[in-house]
Amino acid sequence: MRVAYVVVSLLAALMAGFSGVVLLMRAQWIVKALEDYRVPRGWWTWLGVAKVAGAVGLVVGLAVPVIGVLAGVGLVVYFVGAAVTVARARWYAHVPFPLVYAAPVLAALVLGYAA
Structure with a gap:
């Protein structure tokens, strides 16, 4: 069970970290999506930092x-909010995307509890 926990935690950290880094780098496809979703531009850096911090926290965890x-x-909480x-x-067709990022994090929490 410990091996599964480590692998899923690292996968979740990789996904969240990637998501945060592309936001901080202002990749065009993420900028377009955030504009479509009407997320204020002033929040973008903080949202990216939150995802990267969460990824680091999973690894430290x-x-x-x-x-x-x-x-x-x-x-x-972040990805459900997203x-x-x-x-x-x-x-509505884009709602599953943040949930795909939340799924391995949730799985890591469950596996960590079970381990």
């Missing part, structure tokens, strides 16, 4: 479990 739990809960934002912008 492998050694310090409480940090991993806090990072995981924060990321799940899904709500997408739905409020009426881009």
